[in-house]
Amino acid sequence: MKKFDAAIAGAGLIGGSIALELARAGLRVGLFDRQEPGQESSWAGAGILSPAPESAAMIPLVSLAKASMAIYPDFVSMIEEMSGQSAGYRPKGTLQAIFSRHAREELSTVVALHHGLGLKAEALSAADARELEPSLSDDLEAAVLRPDEASVDNRAMTQAVLEAARRSGVQFFPGSGAEAICREGDRCAGLQLKNEKIEAQWTVIAAGCFSANIEGAAPYAPVRPAKGQMVSLRSGDLKIERVLWSEKIYLVPRNDGRILAGATVEYVGFERGLTAGGLEKVLAGAIELSPGLAAARVEETWAGLRPDSPDHLPILGPTDVDGLLIATGHFRGGILLAPITAQLVREWVTLQNVSVNWDRFSPMRFHSTTAHRAPA
């Protein structure tokens, strides 16, 4: 029987970052994935690093998001050095475009909300915004500059994290999906694969939107997939420096000149086909924000499945099964939240204490109501 200090189910950016942190803390780590690592949500995402809440429901996430933002530059430097690979980090800020006829009111509400949460935000006139980002539409009424935000190339970042983990001694097991946790009374003794038991003192479920399919983990991780359709564009002369947001879509420039446009949020189960309506929504929103993109070349289209939880907040921390930790449900923010997730799991495993309060994200918040039911 294979034996580890920690066995992790799921080798996306979350599982990979946790594996790296635990290995750096001296643990023997096995990282199990049902397929090749890093091919799901962490591959499909846009890579925006923004602690700003997209809705009132996301406000409880801001402190965790700020904590992750604060350690991001060091995390990127570490993985780039360890892996010899770039993560495509761009600390260039975000510009939120406002098209509304009530722009003045909207502007002051948005800026006040950000300041109230301790986030930097600056009101800009349409002319000032277009000076920073000349591709913005003439219909723009105003904008908010969020200078502390950033982006990464999440595909590159995920590969860099996985390579850093490999070089730190993490053992990888692709094509080895977890079917269940091995439960011995009140204790989790590891993972059950198809034909093999893996023994571990600590077991971490980080299988993204598939976490609820692992028997024994489901009551603590009632996640469901939220599909997002994305388009990658390339334009010869149109340049975008910052991440651009409108009410409808976002645009994310990459260091190699690509401009990513995204994304839909659809609850259609594990189906991930591209649709005419989904792509139309993304492309129409992109062209409305930056009309010059009408002439851009479409390089790639894809869809991915975000791990969403019933309250849209991450599911993070220990359970009432000794040794079992959950790290999923990061929904639209898993790229941003990977460094802090990994740090907190490492702190819990090595110190049984965490430096940022994670009670709000406890897997136990769902357990009492879902313990004996399959997730919807």
Ligand SMILES: Cc1cc2nc3c(=O)[nH]c(=O)nc-3n(C[C@H](O)[C@H](O)[C@H](O)COP(=O)(O)OP(=O)(O)OC[C@H]3O[C@@H](n4cnc5c(N)ncnc54)[C@H](O)[C@@H]3O)c2cc1C
């Ligand atoms: C279109 C889109 C845009 C996004 N944009 C952003 C963004 O701009 N910023 C941001 O912060 N976040 C963004 N996200 C969200 C972010 O991508 C996710 O929150 C994050 O990637 C989740 O990482 P993960 O490792 O938990 O999941 P995943 O990357 O999905 O990894 C889960 C892994 O578990 C494996 N697995 C599944 N079942 C099993 C099993 N039984 N046993 C073992 N392994 C298993 C899978 O094969 C996979 O490798 C976006 C997501 C999408 C889809």
